Structure formats: structure tokens, C-alpha cells
Amino acid sequence: MNWGLYAEAPRFEVPDLNNTKIVVENPDHNTIATIKPESSIFIYLSGIFYLLISSIFLFRYFKNLMTISKNIRKSSKVNQSTGYILLTNQFQKYSFSFFNYIIIPKESLLNKKLTNTIIQHELTHVKELHTVDILLIELIKCFYWFNPMIWFIKNEISENHEYMADNNVIKQNTNVSDYIKQILSSIYHSRSGLRSGFSFVTTKNRLNMLTSNNHSTKKKWVRLILAMFLIAFTFSFTSFNPDKSDKDPFIVIIDAGHGGKDPGSPSEKEINLKISKEILNLSQNSNIKIILTRENDEYITLSERISFINNQKADMLLSIHCNNSENITKNGPEGYFSELNNKKAISQKATEILITNQVNKFSKEGSIKSADYKILREINIPGVLLELGYMSNKEDADFLLNPVNQKDIAKNILQSLNEVEKELRK
Incomplete structure (x- = not known):
């Protein structure tokens, strides 16, 4: 992921598995929690x-x-x-x-x-x-x-x-x-x-x-x-479908990271967009209303994204990305929220729900971190930046590139958004 678009933070270049130069974020973030799958013995x-x-x-x-x-x-x-x-x-x-x-x-x-x-x-x-x-x-x-x-x-x-x-x-x-x-x-x-x-x-x-x-x-x-x-x-x-409700819709803006001339990690902009559109597709019969920041392979500046988000009167932002690291053994999802967001508590809770569900379903471990990313800091609604996995890790990359897995990830995210809605409506 090219963090120059999303953060005002130092960057450095590392080679990926295909010897392509990738710009990744400074790893100096405040890790709030490391999430491991829930014990399945009771289940x-x-x-x-x-x-x-x-x-x-x-x-x-x-x-x-x-x-x-x-x-x-x-x-x-x-x-x-x-x-x-x-x-x-x-x-x-x-x-x-x-x-x-x-x-x-x-x-x-x-x-x-x-x-x-x-x-x-x-x-x-x-x-x-x-x-x-x-x-x-x-x-x-x-x-x-x-x-x-x-x-x-x-x-x-x-x-x-x-x-x-x-x-x-x-x-x-x-x-x-x-x-x-x-x-x-x-x-x-x-x-x-x-x-x-x-x-x-x-x-x-x-x-x-x-x-x-x-x-x-x-x-x-x-x-x-x-x-x-x-x-x-x-x-x-x-047979009750928990997605259906007579309440006002829960409006979530899905930001498919990168796009156009900004590819992010290898195949990242395509993965982000496919999963975002699949979430939109699955949400049609639910109480979740999805708004996409982009529906095509187009370049949108960070300022344009923030302006768009703040004008939508939405309930939450979810920015979807794929990660990279110079350490090719590093894997698993990561969730970020900003300590400076005026909805910090809700953002942190939403991050915990999203990461916990991703780890329980797809991974051996995940982490929740706070980060001073502009897209999380300057929006007027709760915001989460979700890294689905590391494209620099072969196992994660193979998983994220699989269309079937992309649909499962989208379904899992929509389920998590339903849980976030319940938390917000308490």
C-alpha cells in the first residue's frame, strides 16, 4: 500500500516477491491489541x-x-x-x-x-x-x-x-x-x-x-x-435475516483504497475495488446502505476522498487496503483507527469487531492499531482502515487474489458492519 496518499508519515521502499518496488508505511504505530482466533473447543x-x-x-x-x-x-x-x-x-x-x-x-x-x-x-x-x-x-x-x-x-x-x-x-x-x-x-x-x-x-x-x-x-x-x-x-x-430491519439504514462509506495511477501494492487496487463492490452487492437486502468512494479504476486524491466522505452524512467509513512489509513472513489483517478522530471510541470498537471477525474466519492472528492517518483523522464520522493481509506474504497474497475468498471476505465484513450498527444503536 502506498501510504503517501493516506498518511503524512515517513515512507521507505522495499522489494516484493516479484522484485517490484513497493512503498510501505513506517511501521511505528501504536499497537492496541493482538487478536487471535477464539478458542473453538466450546463450539x-x-x-x-x-x-x-x-x-x-x-x-x-x-x-x-x-x-x-x-x-x-x-x-x-x-x-x-x-x-x-x-x-x-x-x-x-x-x-x-x-x-x-x-x-x-x-x-x-x-x-x-x-x-x-x-x-x-x-x-x-x-x-x-x-x-x-x-x-x-x-x-x-x-x-x-x-x-x-x-x-x-x-x-x-x-x-x-x-x-x-x-x-x-x-x-x-x-x-x-x-x-x-x-x-x-x-x-x-x-x-x-x-x-x-x-x-x-x-x-x-x-x-x-x-x-x-x-x-x-x-x-x-x-x-x-x-x-x-x-x-x-x-x-x-x-429464518430471520438479521440484516433486514425497519430502522433507518446504517450508512457506511466504503473507500476502495488507491486506484488509477496509484496502484498501491501489486494487485491491491483491483482487490480493494472487487471486495468493496461485492459488499455493496451483498448489502442490497440488508439495513446497511453502502456508498463507494470509487466504482471504477480511477485516481482520487486524499483531499477529494475526505471532502466526499464529510458531505455524505454517513454513519461510518471503512477504508479497505492490502498491506506490505519487507518481512515476507509477516501476515494477517490489521485494523487502524485514529486517536484524534472525534468518534474515537466508536472507531476503536468498530476496528475490534472487524479484526476479530476477520481473524476468527480467515487468519491465525491480527492486530488493532492506532495511527494518525489523515483519512481517519479529518473525517467527521467514525472511521476504520482495514488491511486485509500482506501482499508481500505468499499465503496472504494467494488468499486475497482468490475470487471465492474475496466474496467470503466481503460477506464477513458486511456481517461485522451489522454488529457495529448494533453497537452504535445501543
Whole structure:
């Protein structure tokens, strides 16, 4: 980087890897902090724990599906009234429905009254496709088990299913007292959770519904609407794009360093511009409004840049550069802010966010420095000068020249700007 444009500081020339003379800055800056990647052990263990629990839920999910399928295959068809298949199995201890299959214990067939009640109950589950709801919420639970809202939603869905089935049975002139006795006689049986069954764990709520007046219908609909609202809320929260906001846009001026007759380091002016334009591109659907100091390969003086920046009424400046050093082993990003900037505290915080995110994503180390650079000192908004890496270092240069990496860097910077916005709006 040719620091003659950005700083009133001594310069000296050093050869780069291609024997091209490069003017670099005087390295005498005040280093505020050296940033290293955050320890990944917690993230790693958290990921392992999440995968372990999700795997257990998925194993249970598919194991239960196989068990149900096995029960259906081993059962024998005894009736096909109303177009639904009724099966029985001498080893089955409880009734349930799964899609259009209704499993009834053989011992239940001895009591015709009980059999008719069970059929009416299960037919409601079949007709309303309750199995689809159950399979879907159980599958979602395998991946979002950590969200208590999912468990609440699952309970509300299942309870509403049972309410609908019980209500249908009562409409058939079934004696409520007898029906309650049948429910109580079945509560000791267990089931997998993937099927709709006559025996259901929320027995207390069912009994309250059956013994209450008609106002319970209204309450159930209110609970159903609430459950649907919570489902919508959960998924909208999961897919929420933190970039989008109804607030006033956060205006950031991106200064693509150098340009035109001022190339900076080898390939620097091109890298700076490509990343700056990519940030602009990615920001279109966000609350970040990007303004570029240059959109083409053109030369703009330092005074012109500062004048442009101060006339924009922006919230922040980010000047993007690539570094150089006579020490070819020196690498990693560096962030600069000015102690003389009238928004020094915000500038320093923004520098910390940008460098920390760059290091965590792309590098082994980075540093935060204060420097009396004119472009940082004379602007009337917070300002950060970000050195993405050293073009004098082969590893950094190869990384920065890669178009895929340039897009990743732009994405990371935009994410950092979102974090800076949150800090400023506190």
C-alpha cells in the first residue's frame, strides 16, 4: 500500500516477491491489541453435543416408524368398512391409527361397544390426516429439540387432535361417563408418539374438556390458533435475516483504497475495488446502505476522498487496503483507527469487531492499531482502515487474489458492519 496518499508519515521502499518496488508505511504505530482466533473447543463440543442428541431423536423416530410398520404387517384385516382398513394383532395391547390404518387389540373386539367407540375416535384421526401433523412435528423436534417452543407446539397439536376425536365420539350419542371410563382404562398403555391413539398422555386435559360445558370448544379453538401462531413465530424466528430491519439504514462509506495511477501494492487496487463492490452487492437486502468512494479504476486524491466522505452524512467509513512489509513472513489483517478522530471510541470498537471477525474466519492472528492517518483523522464520522493481509506474504497474497475468498471476505465484513450498527444503536 502506498501510504503517501493516506498518511503524512515517513515512507521507505522495499522489494516484493516479484522484485517490484513497493512503498510501505513506517511501521511505528501504536499497537492496541493482538487478536487471535477464539478458542473453538466450546463450539466444537457444542456441535458434537447437538449432533449426538439429534442423532438419538432421529434414531428413535425411525425406530418407531419401523415398529409401527412391523405391527401393521403382522396384523390381520378383519374389516374394511367406510373404506378404512381395520387390523388386529393378538400381541397388541392398545389401539392406534396410522394414516388409513386402525390397529385394534384383539381383546377389545370382545366388547362391541368399546370397539365402536374406538373406531369412531380413530376414524377422526384418519379423516383429518393427523398422522401427517404428528410425523412432521416429531421430525422437526429431532433438529430443534433445544427449543422449548417446539415441545409446547407439539403438545398443543396432539391435544387438539384428541379433542377433535373425542368431540366426534360424543356427537355419536356416546355416554360421556362410559367414555371417560374407557379412556381411564387405557392410560397405562404406552405408545411411540408417532401415531394417533385412543390412549393419550394428556388424559387430564381430555377429561376436563369432556366434563366442561360448551365454552371448552371456544377455548380449544383459541389454543389451536395460539399454537399455529407459535409455529409461525418459531419458523419466522429461525429464518430471520438479521440484516433486514425497519430502522433507518446504517450508512457506511466504503473507500476502495488507491486506484488509477496509484496502484498501491501489486494487485491491491483491483482487490480493494472487487471486495468493496461485492459488499455493496451483498448489502442490497440488508439495513446497511453502502456508498463507494470509487466504482471504477480511477485516481482520487486524499483531499477529494475526505471532502466526499464529510458531505455524505454517513454513519461510518471503512477504508479497505492490502498491506506490505519487507518481512515476507509477516501476515494477517490489521485494523487502524485514529486517536484524534472525534468518534474515537466508536472507531476503536468498530476496528475490534472487524479484526476479530476477520481473524476468527480467515487468519491465525491480527492486530488493532492506532495511527494518525489523515483519512481517519479529518473525517467527521467514525472511521476504520482495514488491511486485509500482506501482499508481500505468499499465503496472504494467494488468499486475497482468490475470487471465492474475496466474496467470503466481503460477506464477513458486511456481517461485522451489522454488529457495529448494533453497537452504535445501543
